[in-house]
Amino acid sequence: MDARNLIDQRRTSVWLDEDAGDFEKFRAMVRVETKAPDWPLAAEIASKIPVYDGDFVRDAADDPLDLMSEWNAVFDTGPGIIAIRGGMADLTVVDAASALFDEIIEAERDAGSGGGDHFAKPGANDRVWNAAEKHCMSNPLNFAQYYASDGIAMAARAWLGRGYQVTAQVNRVNPGGAAQRAHRDYHLGFMNADQLATYPVQAHGFSPNLTLQGAVAHCDMPLESGPTMLLPYSQRYPEGYVAYNRPEFQEYFAEHHVQLPLEKGDLLFFNPAVMHGAGTNRSSDILRMANLLQIGSAFGRSIETVNRSEMSKAVYPALAECAGNMLTKQEISNVIAASAEGYAFPTNLDRDPPVGGLIPLSQAELMEKALAQGMGAEAWNAEVEAMDERRRP
Numbered sequence: 001m002d003a004r005n006l007i008d009q010r011r012t013s014v015w016l017d018e019d020a021g022d023f024e025k026f027r028a029m030v031r032v033e034t035k036a037p038d039w040p041l042a043a044e045i046a047s048k049i050p051v052y053d054g055d056f057v058r059d060a061a062d063d064p065l066d067l068m069s070e071w072n073a074v075f076d077t078g079p080g081i082i083a084i085r086g087g088m089a090d091l092t093v094v095d096a097a098s099a100l101f102d103e104i105i106e107a108e109r110d111a112g113s114g115g116g117d118h119f120a121k122p123g124a125n126d127r128v129w130n131a132a133e134k135h136c137m138s139n140p141l142n143f144a145q146y147y148a149s150d151g152i153a154m155a156a157r158a159w160l161g162r163g164y165q166v167t168a169q170v171n172r173v174n175p176g177g178a179a180q181r182a183h184r185d186y187h188l189g190f191m192n193a194d195q196l197a198t199y200p201v202q203a204h205g206f207s208p209n210l211t212l213q214g215a216v217a218h219c220d221m222p223l224e225s226g227p228t229m230l231l232p233y234s235q236r237y238p239e240g241y242v243a244y245n246r247p248e249f250q251e252y253f254a255e256h257h258v259q260l261p262l263e264k265g266d267l268l269f270f271n272p273a274v275m276h277g278a279g280t281n282r283s284s285d286i287l288r289m290a291n292l293l294q295i296g297s298a299f300g301r302s303i304e305t306v307n308r309s310e311m312s313k314a315v316y317p318a319l320a321e322c323a324g325n326m327l328t329k330q331e332i333s334n335v336i337a338a339s340a341e342g343y344a345f346p347t348n349l350d351r352d353p354p355v356g357g358l359i360p361l362s363q364a365e366l367m368e369k370a371l372a373q374g375m376g377a378e379a380w381n382a383e384v385e386a387m388d389e390r391r392r393p
Helices: 003-014 023-030 054-060 065-076 091-111 131-138 140-147 150-160 201-210 247-256 308-322 329-339 363-373 377-391
Strands: 044-046 049-053 081-085 125-128 165-173 211-217 267-270 288-296
Touching: 023 247, 049 054, 049 065, 054 065, 054 081, 054 150, 065 081, 065 150, 065 267, 081 150, 091 125, 091 131, 091 140, 091 165, 091 288, 131 140, 131 165, 131 308, 131 329, 140 308, 140 329, 150 211, 150 267, 150 288, 150 329, 165 329, 201 211, 308 329, 308 363, 308 377, 329 363, 363 377
Parallel strands: 049 081
Antiparallel strands: 044 049, 081 267, 125 165, 165 288, 211 267, 211 288
């Protein structure tokens, strides 16, 4: 190969423009059947998606590595999607959260705030941005009971490891609400072709590894209500971020996507590179509400700015009340992971140097320690404020 050809080959293999990617290769990658023996811990395969039993997941929480290993493989090279039937153990907790989200929607509508959508027309649905923080600050006990979910915590750990960051955006698609355009999601899925062209091929590969998409069903979602449209195995296509908007890819998605009916309390998780979109709500009376979870790696930047210090102060008394009573030790750890900052960096190493290790203790680690020691709420608030002072620029 002469020098010019070598230079050209490297350029096209590293920098993916809007024409990159072969449609026939894409079609071959996604025309795959999901075989039950490949996912032995699943209760069933439905619409190519491995479906797990919520009680089985909760029983596995004491020794979760086998199940999390299977989920990791699903997200990586498998269908890209899992569902957990009955993933939320107590539906009264879900109903209380739904009532709170409804109140927030109405209050923000009256105030002229909220709304908007990344991939749907304005007015097609109602959104609650930063729902995790609003949930925690409005009703810390319900927040704790909600995010005690082993299914949420185990799915996040399976794909992202420890220190993950939970953000949430409630989406209520009203009757007549039109479908979203099929898309990939955060990070690179939110960029246009010109922006995508500035990222080398390695970034197209690691972007999906920084986020896990999730949803908690807050009502029954029959097909007529438009549950999420999904294209299993599409996360495996390396040029997907630059290709998904092209007509042939959109047409293929329209013809071959699947939709999985959900019931209240079911959980759905998928690799953000799976082509997906909310479906059209063709019902006359179903306000299809889901709490959409964007769970970020400790090593990345989450989609929303969340005041985790205020969340950790708000939820601490509820966790102290629940300890050894309403929630198990593992469930309390799940709540801490969903509220407190789980990664020690970035910090100001002049004021917050590592002592007795390579990194300082994270807010989440300090919170676990405080609860174990029986620290009071006022003392914990002072601890959080001192930590914030150490970490400031």
